[in-house]
Amino acid sequence: MDTADLAARLACVRRTWTPQQRLHVGNVAWSHAHGDGSAAPDRTLAWCRPLLGFADIWLPASAEEPANASLHLSPRTMTPRQLVNALDELRQVAPRVSLEVPLQQTELIDALSARGFVESGGPWFAQLWRSLADLSDLEAHTVPDGYSIRAVRPDELAARVEVHRRCWDPARIRRMLGLPVTGDEGSSSYSIDRHLAVTATPVYRGELDMVAVAADGSLAAFGLGWLDAESGSVLFEPVGTGPHHAGRGLGRAVCAEILRAARDLGATQAVVGPRGDGGYPVPRRLYEGLRMREVAQVVRFATA
Template identity: 85%
Template sequence: MRTTDLAARLACVGRTWTPQQRLHVGNVAWAHTHGDGSPAPDVTVAWGDPLLGFADVWLPASTVEPATASLHLAPQTTTPHQLAGAVDELLRVASRVTVEVPLQQAELVDALTARGFRESGGPWFAQLWRSLADLSDLDAHPTPDGYSIRPARPDELAERVEVHRRCWDPARIKRMLDLPVTGDEAGSSYSVDKHLAVMATPVYRGELDLVAEAADGSLAAFGLGWFDPESGSVLFEPVGTGPHHARRGLGRALCAEIMRAARDLGATQAVVGPRGDGGYPVPRRLYEGLRMREVAQVVSFATA
């Protein structure tokens, strides 16, 4: 079975969501719009009716490198036999493949290791979580002087896109990761069309698409929250502060406002998935400063 149907994927991921799950409905919507800059997958596979799981596979340019897959198999609802069958089908698509899996999803980890997958090392991601029952601690993260935080307006679509592009400029990200910058890096691929696609997804809420406005009226930072009414959860994805406005507390202030707005919509918990290793520690420190704690580790597994 093959599907790229967004509604089916959202239902599949939302049906069994817990904070330990790698994908939130917001991740699914964000990936669907290719807002993260990822290309369309070469192969898509799905299992079950209604949908129990799916995988997007990006094949390598040469046989030297493994394929990369984004794999979701709904916990609690897939049997060991179904998990094994799904992994077998994935291996028929690409015999050498890397996938990211939460260690807390033990049955999926067992199905992968039984087929020869092993932890491959390298960067990993933490699932950080907090309750929204009491947000009084957020008073310690006010909006910095000279800025205001508000929802993005429909008449500033180009400016909303441009602040994203500045925050996630590839050369800037390389510098933050201590990677060499050649000067030939392309600019961010985020565009007005992509943001319109984001806004068209069924889980987008304008109340959670926030920007920080500087004193001169320019946009200095942004944060996008994704609310899932079924689980009462909100995901931060993505959040960014412009290079001339960094280290002033805008990121935490934006996330604090997203949590308050999400609580008003009915959210009871917040989740985010930053890097967990020491290669890029700043985002994790930001969220831990908002009393978010690690509840899962998402690591790479690969075939030999």
Template identity: 65%
Template sequence: MDIADLQARLDCVAQGWTPQQRLHIGNVAWAYARGDGGTAPDVALTWGSPLHGFADIWLPGTAALHLTPGLPAHQVATVVDEILAVAPRVTLKASLQHAELVRALKQRGFRRCDGPWFAQLWRSLTDLQERPVPDGYTIRQVRPDELPARVDVHRRCWQPARIKQMLNLPVTGDEGDSSYSLDKHLAVIGTPPYRGELDLVAEAPDGTLAAYGLGWLDPRSKSVLFEPVGTAPDHADRGLARALCTEILRAARELGATQAVVGPRGDDAYPMPRRLYEGLRMREVGQVVSFTNR
């Protein structure tokens, strides 16, 4: 996918955006840069010109789908059938609030998967609360000369072994390192929605970077997405993530945003991110779950 394809997807997601839909333009940009650790799909499908839908498929049977809200039922059904023509046994995520898609999936024998699901949390940007920064720390925009340090703090936050610990999974010692890299961060910076004013870090008393948060602004819907936010293990439990998110909200409001959205895990197996965002007075407006016909 080149930058023109990315822009087409960004336009598709922004068209008629609602807080209930699975994707925000920030999710699309983050995935394009492989910031989420994903790999290139085996097959990519698109519908419409300009786009009103697209899907990535990883064989033998995982798909990521976006459709513009409000498409007629017969078009939604056609999209599902074309995905099934490529991957007859497949698992994909859908917003429960996208009634036509959920109906089309159930009519073709899909069922909701057990296990993790995601909450769509939302708030307006009126009446922002102040969140004090922990003593000795500074919240600020990342500087161009410290991108390696910015990458390093991301890697420390999301080491695979640490992720397993947070999910209460056994750590074997062979988990390896985070796949995030300077090249990936440069790819993030190169995406059209990236705004340096929303790429913030928490500087520790010793001058090192202790935490970070990245916001994505969609000027069309005047919405900002958190993706991702992290605190290094040796600086955890000090309120840095909450302070960073509060500053992202304030900076986004100055850039014209009127609302914020985020999609953390909704199930009880990994409750910490949801608690963070609910502490920012974000509330659930939708649920994204997995459906499968396997």
């Protein structure tokens, strides 16, 4: 995806955004930079000009498995016929395909059902939201003794990358998910080059790239906020606390500071999409502690 494609996708998501929508401009930018470590898709699809919808498709290694797709189609800008035509084209590329959609987009759910998709179960994600009109409740989330929270500095590139790698170490994530650790997980793929790609996206704001600093000057936690000035919304993606600093409220304190900074930059609302099921409840509890409430459920559908 080149710069023009990214700009088109950002504009498309901005035109359609509601708090119930699966994608925010921050998700698009984060994915474009491969911040989450995902591979480049095998196929991409785009619908209409100006862009009204798009899909990334990862084809399976085995014919026994369905393809995986990241799909953005919005009933706010596409007619029912356009939705169905887009799904037909998707199924031509990947007859067996799995994707995630919000249950609250009922017109899209109807189109999926008409084209043979059924809810497939498994882990699902909650879309959480809050207003930034009154942030007085954040005063309760004080910074733990011995730490300070501020925006990352330009001279901290290596340290910023390293705290991300510690927080999102693959073996650590597997343990938090209750999965077996084999010793073959390797290290995080996040790198200086990848972080530079993140910061080069047009919606990155250094003021919303927050870190928690320990007494010895090392970075203990981080959180990245993505501001969409048009909708006045800020997204958390990602947030992490280092393993030796966990359980002290640093993640919540970092997010509280992002909310304050985003409000000062003009944001009026915040969203985040943690796991909604019980398989990994900690992130959801963190955000609900910031008075974020569920406004949508993003679930997986697949072709029958």
